[in-house]
Amino acid sequence: MSGSTITQSTTTSLGRAARELDLRRGEFDLALHLGCVRSVPDEGGGGRRVARAEIDRLRAETGFPEALRERVRTVGTTEGAALMGLANTRFTRLARLGVVVPVKFYVNRYRLIVWLYLAEEVRQFAADERNAPLLSGRTPEGLRDQLNEGLDLRPRNWRGRHLGFLLRQTADPWARAAVVASLLDPVQVAEIVEDPYERAHLDRLRPGRVPQAPADSQGARIAERVTTADDPDEISWLRADLGRSVSEARADRPAPRPTPNPSSVPKVLSAVASGPVADAPAGPPPVGPAKAARPSTADAPRAPRPRPAVTGDRLMTREATRSRGLLGWLRRRNPEECPSDARPTTGL
Numbered sequence: 001m002s003g004s005t006i007t008q009s010t011t012t013s014l015g016r017a018a019r020e021l022d023l024r025r026g027e028f029d030l031a032l033h034l035g036c037v038r039s040v041p042d043e044g045g046g047g048r049r050v051a052r053a054e055i056d057r058l059r060a061e062t063g064f065p066e067a068l069r070e071r072v073r074t075v076g077t078t079e080g081a082a083l084m085g086l087a088n089t090r091f092t093r094l095a096r097l098g099v100v101v102p103v104k105f106y107v108n109r110y111r112l113i114v115w116l117y118l119a120e121e122v123r124q125f126a127a128d129e130r131n132a133p134l135l136s137g138r139t140p141e142g143l144r145d146q147l148n149e150g151l152d153l154r155p156r157n158w159r160g161r162h163l164g165f166l167l168r169q170t171a172d173p174w175a176r177a178a179v180v181a182s183l184l185d186p187v188q189v190a191e192i193v194e195d196p197y198e199r200a201h202l203d204r205l206r207p208g209r210v211p212q213a214p215a216d217s218q219g220a221r222i223a224e225r226v227t228t229a230d231d232p233d234e235i236s237w238l239r240a241d242l243g244r245s246v247s248e249a250r251a252d253r254p255a256p257r258p259t260p261n262p263s264s265v266p267k268v269l270s271a272v273a274s275g276p277v278a279d280a281p282a283g284p285p286p287v288g289p290a291k292a293a294r295p296s297t298a299d300a301p302r303a304p305r306p307r308p309a310v311t312g313d314r315l316m317t318r319e320a321t322r323s324r325g326l327l328g329w330l331r332r333r334n335p336e337e338c339p340s341d342a343r344p345t346t347g348l
Contacts, residue, residue, distance in 0.1 A: 021065060155226050178201075
């Protein structure tokens with residue numbers, strides 16, 4: 001039995017693992033990101049899989065599957081505020097300040113971003129006595145000023161968390177560099193990675209985008225703004241991390257580059273390499289596919305040669321020759337009638 005068959009028998013696909021763990025696909029994906037469910041790379045190059053032993057371990061836990069579902073349960077602003085015993089506006093201010101970090105987001109039908117938080121983290125924050133000043137009373141003046149200036153750390157905190165999720169999924173240097181590049185604007189990536197073949201390789205390894213609205217829609221453009229760094233400090237940090245990651249990837253192996261197609265090499269090159277070619281044109285061989293061989297000219301009918309144009313001088317010469325021939329014929333017939341001045345000279 002081959003190693004690939006053994007791997008397939010000891011692991012299962014992500015879709016089947018989600019069904020066996022009684023999780024919806026969104027819950028299962030979040031469980032993978034959080035590390036609640038451990039996955040392994042598919043040796044056949046088909047993505048990631050879940051080991052049978054991992055599924056058996058989770059199913060044997062106390063309270064399965066409710067306990068596992070509770071670990072990946074998410075709440076929005078209203079539910080999160082209720083868990084903390086706060087008003088929605090106060091919960092939103094805390095999230096904008098970054099004290100509560102979102103774990104997911106989506107764009108609703110009104111083109112508004114809806115942030116989702118782990119219910120377990122919200123409860124833990126509310127239960128910590130050190131956070132009591134933020135849950136009651138007036139917001140500290142310094143934090144109030146930042147909120148009035150438009151501070152909103154939710155997108156940046158989500159990107160930082162999402163980056164950690166993706167980096168934990170791979171150990172390949174180029175794939176890790178592609179994860180960092182996925183959070184930067186393409187212009188920023190081009191400034192750091194000047195080689196077009198390396199940029200193309202990073203783009204091929206780019207992780208899948210967060211599922212949102214159809215491409216080129218307004219919802220997709222809103223999601224694109226969330227997934228692209230816009231804070232100057234964050235951009236500077238990601239640029240430095242991308243440069244370091246690409247350097248490590250180059251040291252591991254170079255990015256793939258296109259190789260010439262053997263079928264596109266001109267046949268003339270092969271003939272020149274094997275020996276001299278009769279009637280070969282001088283100069284370098286042509287670039288591109290060789291032309292089809294022309295038929296031999298030995299059996300081909302020859303085109304009639306064009307007659308040279310008759311100029312004035314040639315016409316006068318031809319007429320003079322014709323006149324001399326006529327006078328000679330007349331003299332031979334009747335020498336007496338032939339004028340003497342018309343007789344041809346002998347040159348003596």
